Amino acid sequence: LSTGDTEGMREALADMHPAEIAVLLESLPTDQRLQAWKEVPSEQTGEVLAQVHDKVRLTLIGTMDSDELIAATENLDTDDLADLLPDMPDEVIQQLLNTMDEQNRERLETVLPYPEDSAGGLMNVDTITVRADITLDVVLRYLRRRGEIPETTDNLVVVNRTGHYLGLLPITELLTNKPDQSVAEVMQRGVEPISADTEAHEVARIFEHRDLVTAPVVDADGRLVGRITIDDVVDVIRERADHSFMGMAGLTEEEDIFAPVITSSRRRAVWLGVNLMTAFLAAWVIGLFGATIEQLVALAVLMPIVASMGGIAGSQTLTLVIRAQALGQIGASNARQLLLKELTVGFLNGLVWATVIAVVAGLWFDSVWLGAIIAIAIMINLVVAALSGTVIPLVLKKLGADPALAGGVVLTTVTDVVGFFAFLGLATLFLV
Amino acid sequence: LSTGDTEGMREALADMHPAEIAVLLESLPTDQRLQAWKEVPSEQTGEVLAQVHDKVRLTLIGTMDSDELIAATENLDTDDLADLLPDMPDEVIQQLLNTMDEQNRERLETVLPYPEDSAGGLMNVDTITVRADITLDVVLRYLRRRGEIPETTDNLVVVNRTGHYLGLLPITELLTNKPDQSVAEVMQRGVEPISADTEAHEVARIFEHRDLVTAPVVDADGRLVGRITIDDVVDVIRERADHSFMGMAGLTEEEDIFAPVITSSRRRAVWLGVNLMTAFLAAWVIGLFGATIEQLVALAVLMPIVASMGGIAGSQTLTLVIRAQALGQIGASNARQLLLKELTVGFLNGLVWATVIAVVAGLWFDSVWLGAIIAIAIMINLVVAALSGTVIPLVLKKLGADPALAGGVVLTTVTDVVGFFAFLGLATLFLV
Known part of the structure; x- marks a missing residue:
């Protein structure tokens, strides 16, 4: 990189995952970091922005104009987008909200009020919900018509007519039970949902203790508002550990090794x-x-x-x-x-x-x-x-x-x- | 507990997950720990043993006779069992191996040679494998007949006749694609498996960077030997973080707050x-x-x-x-x-x-x-x-x-x- 081999850089970056690119950017001195940032494939920039530390993120956002920012972020998950918004210029936030469809704007507005370090701030709003009184066969046909299931989905969430949480339908149960059984017969009722105002470190503890992959999140009334996935919890665990470690030397876990x-x-x-x-x-x-x-x-x-x-x-x-x-x-x-x-x-x-x-x-x-x-x-x-x-x-x-x-x-x-x-x-x- | 309320203790323990019981036991002084250990429901004891720190585990094993140890551990996952074996009395190990059926003994023997902190040591051997040339419908019928899918299964693993890894079949793809398609048409071929001798911290990095829930593990010849699940990776991340934090004070991450x-x-x-x-x-x-x-x-x-x-x-x-x-x-x-x-x-x-x-x-x-x-x-x-x-x-x-x-x-x-x-x-x- 120091030899200015942007061609090689571009090829290397094309093969990397967003989190790997984020770590790479954090490990580069500022000038090289901005140089490398230009070579990140445009379809990755949004994910990378969501993954880097706050302080590095600000320097990267500083190099982008409104159009680039909107192009980069409009396809992000709502939880990532909600984390990014506070760092964005006001006119970009406005434009982003305008270009979103109704459903995504509503979703984002569900997530925004919760602090970043709460269950509400961690959650995604891409949960697939089903009713208890239908048969597994109906669920299977619905999924096939839908054609796409959000990443890291191990359960569908069973809710009633008013959107209140009732239980979970593991997708493995969908695969192993007879299609003519009803959701109510197969669903797990005993699983406690996580309340949206639960603190992030408590969420991490619940995931660790129960070996969860995802967990449903409900508001104060018990209405389903989203779900938390393990990848976001792993980030919490890592950050908390860094916090203790760095804190002992008076540093924050966001410390950037090549800060100015x-x-x-x-x-x-x-x-x-x-x-x-x-x-x-x-x-x-x-x-x-x-x-x-x-x-x-x-x-x-x-x-x-x-x-x-x-x-x-x-x-x-x-x-x-x-x-x-x-x-x-x-x-x-x-x-x-x-x-x-x-x-x-x-x-x-x-x-x-x-x-x-x-x-x-x-x-x-x-x-x-x-x-x-x-x-x-x-x-x-x-x-x-x-x-x-x-x-x-x-x-x-x-x-x-x-x-x-x-x-x-x-x-x-x-x-x-x-x-x-x-x-x-x-x-x-x-x-x- | 200090008032000797064993009745209340037993009820409280009955509602707890093994990992929660493990944390509780670690936070008790030795005499109370052993007292509480007696009240742990017998179907949980194996899992709890697998979760507590090495040093606490030895004191707990010390209170059990061979029959209790065998009853507690014979239904554990192979990766947990492999971790426990070195701490067990020799005659118990022998008896355990004898009471196991052929398949489980073979599985255990696959896992045992790998160090605890390698991909081989972390892996489970409960992978469901399928061939590339069958249709999704055959897979679906196989799963339904099987009746049970191991916890935290998000992919089936596609292997050839000789057991070599070919790719992954996400179970969400099973649900959203037409049943008459073949596994070969739907499977993900680009996913690199993890080599069994990869170090645990490298495995953790791969999981974090790629937001994985499970990953297939192969031996030096590319033959599938098992899979790693995110819950075991979370333990690795936690332990590595603890290691840095405790190491700075000359302590090990296994330090027991109520060690003698x-x-x-x-x-x-x-x-x-x-x-x-x-x-x-x-x-x-x-x-x-x-x-x-x-x-x-x-x-x-x-x-x-x-x-x-x-x-x-x-x-x-x-x-x-x-x-x-x-x-x-x-x-x-x-x-x-x-x-x-x-x-x-x-x-x-x-x-x-x-x-x-x-x-x-x-x-x-x-x-x-x-x-x-x-x-x-x-x-x-x-x-x-x-x-x-x-x-x-x-x-x-x-x-x-x-x-x-x-x-x-x-x-x-x-x-x-x-x-x-x-x-x-x-x-x-x-x-x-």
Whole structure:
């Protein structure tokens, strides 16, 4: 690509799936990305726009005029289109709505009010519905006349005259049962539909737990409004996992590896600034013991060890708890037992490593007392780390904050401050 | 549960799906877990065993005798059974193989040789196959006679006389095309099957990119050996994401929140030990400048700021690069540009925060020189952090090591050592 081989590029892109093209575009620096974008086959552009991250999408949309945008997007699924609309210029949105037929506009208007990260935002409105009182033979003839079944259809949805959800008719049942049976005899009635205002991560949990491929979505009155397919749920799962992973470093899951330098710098600067404040707090604690350090420089040499062991132990507990929260494994009933377990682990590891550090530090600086004091400080900090690693994410979640994003900073602030304070404080009391 | 309400427990469990029961069991402390395990309906125990993490599974298997184990597992899918077998007592494995009918034993023997994290390990062997030369009507009659279609079947697989893969027959095509057409006329020939030795994460990427629900698996000769279904792929995606997230704290994705205290302590101790060595290395660097610190205690107060800002900036780059690696977005062609971008971001953020720190530190200790020196040290460390955050994961991957696991330790070792060395070294040269 860097050699300007647009011919080869075009051929390569012609063989790729939209999601593959999206990943490729995200992995290119901006100028090459725009160059490659021009070579994407026009029938793929809409799907690709729907798949790339928000920030990359904006740069791509910026290169297209209204006609290109309309041509690219008018055949998209309603859920994808609903996600794209907010990023489009106003006149394009208007034109798109005008060129749509009645049915598609109605469908889009069903989806638009729901937030992107709810069941309503995830759903498609291409559900095939049937009535309970007809025979399978009628259903089979209807499908054959229809000629096309939407991708990833494993069930038809059974509704009553008013459009209320009654149950599912798996298409495998259509194939294995006698045609003269009625839908009512064969349908699955026990399957709970998903409410349109269910949050996306809860939808993902339901799909994972029940090994679903699709699920029907109903509004507050129990009326069928659409269906969710597994491919959209997989995206949710991937994004949530990325969110936790990236959040721990103060990044968002939409971070673009080739975002403009200024954008990246500004976004990361915020996180560095937050951490700088906590670093100054820790420095202030050290400053309190300046006189002690002046008398015994070994303290300055060893104090980062106390803080860093606390930080590591705490982040192990924190990571474990955040993951368990995401899986819904932590409630009021087991939080206390988890805390007790983590405290015990912290205490045991404290014992082991305090001993090691005491011996090394004692020999290094030829002082039994220094060894004893760093050992006690490590013990204190590892127990505090276990306490903080368990309690901080639980409290953050209760406060409505995101433990994956804020947990790490709060934790290391605690373990730094406690580590320095315990070590230097004990030294001031007993050593100098 | 803590009140010993086994009656209520039994009722609650009766309504739950195996995956939900698995999550519940994982979230219970060991004694309550074993108590709840006794109340799991016996027809669910096999599925639950297949779903829980390896370590929890071993404790559950430990409570069952051979007869219970055989009853629980004899009706499992072959891919689940293949995963369970290594954890079972030898005499149970033997008995299981003996009680199986010929066909199932053959199927199991097809799956067993493949590693758990390969396409062969993920696959089921319940594929329905058809020949290309028959009519759809024959297929329809065959399915109706068969009476049952395996869960999550969206395609039948078309094979030739020798069992070699030819293409797919989507069951929606069966429903919408005329029954007198032949399979050959309707089948999809362009779909590439997955080779049985493909790695699991590559399988996940294929499913995500192509929005698949199932995919056929072939052996090295192109002979059909099974199929992979999306529910197993979702597990792979989740586990890989967990692996990155937990790996950053030195934990494995199988970590059980209520593992016995001794087990947890021992596992985490390793990580603490590795980090202790790097902490001692940093301490040793500080020790080199003991005489300087003795003359100017402000250095001891400020030095953790230099190290920690480098650590934060580096871990942002590291996280970004590890995620991009997992998505396959980094190759030889763009690595240099990524490095250049990260170095620029590091330099810009270095300028901003070096200025802030210089002003604060200068005012605090009333020394322009101290401010200037910490500013230069921060600049150096943030650029080194950008370099390390980009290069370390690339090198680790090339060496066959896991960047998510080892990247963080190596990075903070570099940023600690460089941070302390730059700051204290410059101070020794110019300040004291």
